[in-house]
Amino acid sequence: MNQFRLALPPFLFDIKTDLPIVAENAKNIYGDCYTELLDENDFVDYRLTVTHSGGIRRFYKPQARFLCDEREPFKPLNANQAYAILEWGMNWTVAAHELQYVIIHSAVLAKGDKAIIFPAPPGSGKSTLTAHLANSGWRLLSDEMALILPKTNQVIPFVRPVCLKNASIGLAKQWFPDNVFSTIARDTHKGDVIHMAPSKQAIEQNTKSASIVGIVYPQYNADEVLNIYPLNMTDTFMQLVHNAFNFTAIGEESFDTVVNLIEQTKNFEIQYNDLNEVDAFLTEEIINAE
Amino acid sequence: MPKSYQISKGMQVHPFSDQSGVTFFNTLTTVVSSVNVPLSTFEEWLNNPSDLDDKQTDVLTKLLDQGFITDKF
Numbered sequence: 065m066n067q068f069r070l071a072l073p074p075f076l077f078d079i080k081t082d083l084p085i086v087a088e089n090a091k092n093i094y095g096d097c098y099t100e101l102l103d104e105n106d107f108v109d110y111r112l113t114v115t116h117s118g119g120i121r122r123f124y125k126p127q128a129r130f131l132c133d134e135r136e137p138f139k140p141l142n143a144n145q146a147y148a149i150l151e152w153g154m155n156w157t158v159a160a161h162e163l164q165y166v167i168i169h170s171a172v173l174a175k176g177d178k179a180i181i182f183p184a185p186p187g188s189g190k191s192t193l194t195a196h197l198a199n200s201g202w203r204l205l206s207d208e209m210a211l212i213l214p215k216t217n218q219v220i221p222f223v224r225p226v227c228l229k230n231a232s233i234g235l236a237k238q239w240f241p242d243n244v245f246s247t248i249a250r251d252t253h254k255g256d257v258i259h260m261a262p263s264k265q266a267i268e269q270n271t272k273s274a275s276i277v278g279i280v281y282p283q284y285n286a287d288e289v290l291n292i293y294p295l296n297m298t299d300t301f302m303q304l305v306h307n308a309f310n311f312t313a314i315g316e317e318s319f320d321t322v323v324n325l326i327e328q329t330k331n332f333e334i335q336y337n338d339l340n341e342v343d344a345f346l347t348e349e350i351i352n353a354e
Numbered sequence: 355m356p357k358s359y360q361i362s363k364g365m366q367v368h369p370f371s372d373q374s375g376v377t378f379f380n381t382l383t384t385v386v387s388s389v390n391v392p393l394s395t396f397e398e399w400l401n402n403p404s405d406l407d408d409k410q411t412d413v414l415t416k417l418l419d420q421g422f423i424t425d426k427f
Contacts, residue, residue, distance in 0.1 A: 296372055298376075298390055316381050319366055
């Protein structure tokens with residue numbers, strides 16, 4: 065078994081794997097956050113394993129299993145998807161266990177100390193938008209989850225790669241040829257999937273929180289120029305709760321956090337087909353707004 | 355329909371400052387709900403439920419079923 069550690073503030077993960085594709089991709093994607101010389105007595109937040117399924121499966125259609133402290137939240141996937149199952153497993157681990165943050169399923173990007181969160185369902189183009197902005201002067205805090213300190217508007221970075229799917233894979237490689245990408249996990253339940261490494265700048269600032277000033281629900285629509293719909297606070301609240309991972313687990317503190325956050329943010333739903341127009345809108349109407 | 359309703363004990367209520375609505379949090383069940391009217395309008399609904407149209411009555415009935423409001427006697 066290979067064993068390595070990922071220091072991804074605010075969490076430390078120790079990972080064991082017997083699939084070379086997992087360690088190779090993790091080393092490639094996470095750079096200096098990846099280490100192999102481990103002291104098993106060190107405190108870490110989570111001990112994860114990605115391993116071959118046993119028995120004859122190992123030789124006939126090999127599969128990869130993900131385990132978090134010996135629990136297995138997902139069914140095994142094809143072995144070529146082993147790195148993707150690690151990334152999704154880390155998402156699951158944090159979303160299922162962390163109660164000191166209000167966690168929203170959302171991308172988070174910032175300029176200076178001002179952040180916008182982008183809650184969105186699969187297929188909305190969230191990750192493609194995230195990849196574009198993260199390479200256009202915005203700081204990536206997360207592609208997947210906003211970790212909000214309870215009773216504040218502060219979002220904590222959890223800097224991880226951007227997960228791109230299907231047609232977005234070719235676009236991202238064309239737009240950002242110098243970026244680091246994982247191997248492609250083909251034919252997952254989301255289609256073909258690749259992970260694009262966060263920038264050096266994002267990693268260097270991965271302990272620097274930001275104040276949430278905007279909540280934007282993006283929806284890519286090839287036939288639409290930029291359409292902007294201001295959202296009232298009540299509708300923003302209900303959509304945000306719908307995208308919260310741990311709202312009910314945290315309870316009253318979570319409710320207080322979200323309503324107070326929404327009282328302070330600018331809230332929009334946007335339909336777009338031009339990423340540069342979105343960038344200009346976000347900067348002018350939310351980040352630079354008084 | 356009873357004469358009037360009141361917000362149940364133990365409910366968190368937040369009227370948003372943009373007057374877009376009121377949101378409710380049941381601290382016992384952790385269920386969340388909202389109505390898209392200002393607090394003053396919602397209070398009128400609670401006090402005079404017999405004046406409401408069918409759609410507004412459905413909203414109150416749902417809040418009643420979820421335990422956010424109770425009969426006021």
